[in-house]
Amino acid sequence: MENLPLHEYRVHKQAALFHKSHALIHISALLALFYYRISSFLSPDENTKIPTVSFVLILLSELFLSFQWLLRESFRWRPITRTVYPERLPPDEELPGVDVFIFTADPEKEPPLGVMNTVISVMALDYPPEMVSVYLSDDAGSDLTLYALHEAWNFATLWIPFCRKYGIRTRCPKAYFRAPDEVDTKGSPDFLEKRKNMEKEYFKFMELLKVASENSRNKGSNDSRKHPANIQVIGGKSHSTFSGMPNLVYVSREKDPTSPHHFKAGAINVMLRVSGMLSNAPYILVLDCDMYSNDPSSARQAMCFLLDNKITPTLAFVQFPQKFHNVSKNDIYDAGIRNSFEILWPGLDGLGGPILSGTCFYIKRESLYVEEVDADPILDKKSFGTSNEFLMSLSSNLNHRVPMKEDLNDRFLSEAKIVASCFYEEDTQWGKKIGFLYGSVVEDYFTGFTLHCKGWKSVYYNPSWPAFLGTATTNLSDTLVQGTRWMSGLHEVNLSRFSPLVYGLPRLPLLHCMGYAYVGSIPLYCIPLFFYAFVPQLSLFRGISLYPEVTSPWFILFSFVFSSSLAKELCDVIQTGGSIRMWWNDYRIWMMKSVTSYLYGSVDAVQKLVGFKKASFVPTNKVDDDEQVKRYEMGVFDFQVSPIHLVPMVIFTILNMASFIWGIAQVIFTGLWEKLFAQIFISLFILVVNYPIVEGMLFRKDKGLIPPQITLLSVAFVFTIVCVGAFL
Incomplete structure (x- = not known):
């Protein structure tokens, strides 16, 4: 083997x-x-x-x-397709840690129930639970989202054992109960009874969030433009060893109108610092809040590339396609973005790797810290900021197994809030040379381009069973607004010194x-x-x-x-x-x-x-x-x-x-x-x-x-x- x-x-x-x-x-x-x-x-x-x-x-x-x-x-x-053999991976005790970043910004436009379904689906990944830490970034600083996350944890303590016991493949509760294709395949009366009980628990969970959402509307929401940093470890600080549950962390960075927050790129960089202090996993899965895990084996599929000694020294990320559960047969608005994920990305995969696509990718943490493929991070406060705890996390080996620290205390969480403050990045290289880059609202395209220019490679894996499924835009208005934002971001890169034909030609094939x-x-x-x-x-x-x-x-x-x-x-x-x-x-x-x-x-x-x-x-x-x-x-x-x-x-x-x-x-x-x-x-x-x-x-x-x-x-x-x- x-x-x-x-x-x-x-x-x-x-x-x-x-x-x-x-x-x-x-x-x-x-x-x-x-x-x-x-x-x-x-x-x-x-x-x-x-x-x-x-x-x-x-x-x-x-x-x-x-x-x-x-x-x-x-x-x-040179279009290519790939096949993986996850059964050939090392034993579970030798697998590296994975941090999962999920992002939400507005509980009105991104309802908590959908966000929590995404959270629960990745908590149920088919991966050693002590090696998984799930972080939810809430840019709105919403009390409703925090409450929903606590309730999601409570439901997940029932849902995850159920999925593992019966080998459930669709581990997003909403998707599972909406189209229960697996009911007939399990057969036993015991399973059918447990499934019925689990469905009741899910409807209780739905009702709790529905009531909380209505109360939140009546009470009025938080000020999403100005709020302090808030970081909470959900379910306790050292639970994973005993419960078989992954770690779950709520992260709301500080926001202030007087300080630029750099949109999603800024949120990702905060998550890099906070997670670096808490779990510091060498690999990170990035998901939008509506893009739930549809195949619990996606982490193992990604590891087939990330743990291959022949390519891993220069491999920055593994990109999965964005696919959607609500795309119609005719798809009049091109909501499925087929052109990119069925035609363009497989072609790029044969040339050096696909473009980083915002969500559904596993990325090597180290690639976001170094200036060149073979270089080590420059561990100084001018580059990474003034937090000694965070600098210590950088000096550790980024390729070893890192479970959540079990000795978390208030001082440690207070330090995590410091790296989530809106002023922490001042006079540093965050967003310039470190982390996700600022300067464009398509931070994924921009950051992926610079990673490739530094010598990193990427791979594109499109499995027959979708690894992730999201919610596509199903009206013309949202399609055009979303398209305007994307086109603005692409043009921002074109008008900068990073224009591909100017900056890229000396650095890329x-x-x-x-x-x-x-x-x-x-x-x-x-x-x-x-x-x-x-x-x-x-x-x-x-x-x-x-x-x-x-x-x-x-x-x-x-x-x-x-x-x-x-x-x-x-x-x-x-x-x-x-x-x-x-x-x-x-x-x-x-x-x-x-x-x-x-x-x-x-x-x-x-x-x-x-x-x-x-x-x-x-x-x-x-x-x-x-x-x-x-x-x-x-x-x-x-x-x-x-x-x-x-x-x-x-x-x-x-x-x-x-x-x-x-x-x-x-x-x-x-x-x-x-x-x-x-x-x-x-x-x-x-x-x-x-x-x-x-x-x-x-x-x-x-x-x-x-x-x-x-x-x-x-x-x-x-x-x-x-x-x-x-x-x-």
């Missing part, structure tokens, strides 16, 4: 060969396309003459889309750097999409052709590039288990996001850069609206969205509707179909893709329709745009 590998990987050589062959053909077509563009502009005839402004805008769009296509090809160069650059430049899709949504249409109103005539051989070239791109994306979706319907929905929401989230995210990042706006973070709402969920499951768009997001989508839909009608009229009355066909087709294609917007404006009568005043306002904007476009 000692000589057998803990894991294996397989390179998809045939798929890679297909991708490379397609790339060669596609890039040849692109070069021919740009030759046509430039030569026809420099030596125009009556059929190819284009106004300079229109030519420049379209050429820039085609150049950017081609560059993005080239960057994206890096993901297809070329293809790995291209992958990071592609993800980082996603918000810039707003530029070519806006140009394509307006320039061909405005030219169509003036009878100006931007593309070759249908009878020209060059028209075949443009048609091939367009069809080749779409067909390749469709092929990727089908190969990863998707459907044509899913591909179409992904394409539609990408187009919608490009003119909303990507645009506003880019503007937001620029405003922060020049000092017009401070960084902000709004947690995604985890409270479901039944009507919106029903429409989502039916595949019907819900346009109960802020006007700032809705108006751009409606404007470009109305403009394309008008240009299509105008183009058809020109063909009927002038017979110029050969000249104008391409632009008429573009308008029609945009309308077909975005038919739900047309439906929302003209045919819907339910609450999810597009308000008439938004339609009228957009018509006024379109009229203005057409008038201005006449002078371009």
